[in-house]
Amino acid sequence: MKKTTKVIFHIDLNAFYASVEMILDPHLKEKVFAVGGGTNYFRSGVLTTASYKARKYGIRSGMTVFEAYQKYPNLIIVPNKRREYQKYSKLFFKTLKTFTTHIYQASIDEAYLDVTDIIDFENPLLLAKAMQEALLKHQLPASIGIAPTLFLAKMASDLKKPLGITILRKRDLKTVLYPLPVGEVHGIGVKTEERLKTVNINTIADFMNPKNKEAIIKAIGENAYWASKNDLLGKSSDFVDVHKYEIPQSISNENTLSFDLDNRDLLKIELAEIFNKTHQRLKKEKLLCRSVFVKLRNNLFETKTKTKSFLKETADYELLYHTAEDLFEELFIEEPIRLIGVGFANIIPLSDFKEERTLFNYQRLDQET
Structure with missing residues (x-):
């Protein structure tokens, strides 16, 4: 059996x-x-x-x-x-x-x-x-x-x-995970944690409380909310794919700046423009990704890259952009930047993605078919 x-x-x-x-x-x-x-x-x-x-x-x-x-x-x-x-x-x-x-x-x-x-x-x-x-x-x-x-x-x-x-075990989730800080949730980065704290979501228990649903969605978006909630309920993937990602595929864009830039706000504007360009290609070619990476090169030509992976493929703009923003914040240390890049890795065609039908997504899936 x-x-x-x-x-x-x-x-x-x-x-x-x-x-x-x-x-x-x-x-x-x-x-x-x-x-x-x-x-x-x-x-x-x-x-x-x-x-x-x-x-x-x-x-x-x-x-x-x-x-x-x-x-x-x-x-x-x-x-x-x-x-x-x-x-x-x-x-x-x-x-x-x-x-x-x-x-x-x-x-x-x-x-x-x-x-x-x-x-x-x-x-x-x-x-x-x-x-x-x-x-x-x-x-x-x-x-x-x-x-x-x-x-x-x-x-x-x-x-x-x-x-x-x-x-x-699933029966242990409330006693083991719920008391932890919300920032301990795999997939919730520094910036997302900050946005959640602005609406008084400090622990996983706060995040899972249905009374806080609307405030959380307003802070981080509906897709990110349901993705994390389903993860924490034990409703996410249990499939260990041995072969699919042995040779990762990726798409990315980067820009060598005309002059070294150390202003955080201006760099984030540049990040957003590069992200949008890369995400447009993802959508245009009907692709999904499982990882996001950000690359920075300083004026000494030292290059740093940071990657964040998800447990299932996605093309959700809010989730991917907030993740890229979190990665930038982790990498940037107030130094002059010469090059900035954003990319998506572990790419699959949308046609290869089979989303499990649940109580949380059946209406959307019906609309898409």
Whole structure:
């Protein structure tokens, strides 16, 4: 008999770049250190990640080197070693494939696994522990979330770090997730969180309260509201697609500015224009995307890119634009910018998208057919 409820694992390597650095230099295990910095340490250098010892001092990824040194003057900074990270990422996925081949690679250091068939023979908690132990043999600590959907598995893996294993059932959502800050919701970025707080939506419980529906829709848009609400209700995707995104497709536009620009408001106007141009192509060619990325290049020709992925494909303007805006805010550190770009990745034709019919969308689907 076919199972009606999936068992999805989200496996997230803990402080991956920092873990690799400690493998390469074991002396770092007892040090407060971070990875990144770039070529200009005191002006535009940005941290890629921070060790857990550094995080205790408030040091985090995306922070400038100057800010990090203000928090802990004796901080050690090691440069990025991308070839080594790729090497250990391959080892990560090779290890996972000894358990199952039903794997979707979400990024260099995280994966979704559909283990529904395996748990006929293995308790999910014991299976997760076995995976953790196998990864630890390579000195790669990981947190694992176990849930019936990709979104809830991702939320679960974030609850206990490092080396946590969290099972999140639908019946546990109100007690486990609802007390958390709304900014903890996967897919809600800094700017979206700010908009929600302006209408007194501070926790997930506030977001899920039907009395707040109209205020939330006014703040972030109807599509974003229903997308997040369905995710939190456990109504989103439970499909781990092994093949579709092995070779990501993308469309993007970028603009090299006629002069270096460090004015946030003017840069956001430029961002909006590039976004509109890129989104028009998405709509014109009847495509959907699963990821948004923003690229900035400063006057020292240092390029930074940040990507945000969703659990299902979309072309929704508000959702994609607000996400691009959030990514810009995370990247921009008040420095002169020479180039700005926006793009969409993991592209599929609209004709390939099959939306599940639910109580929340059946009227719209009827109108579209």
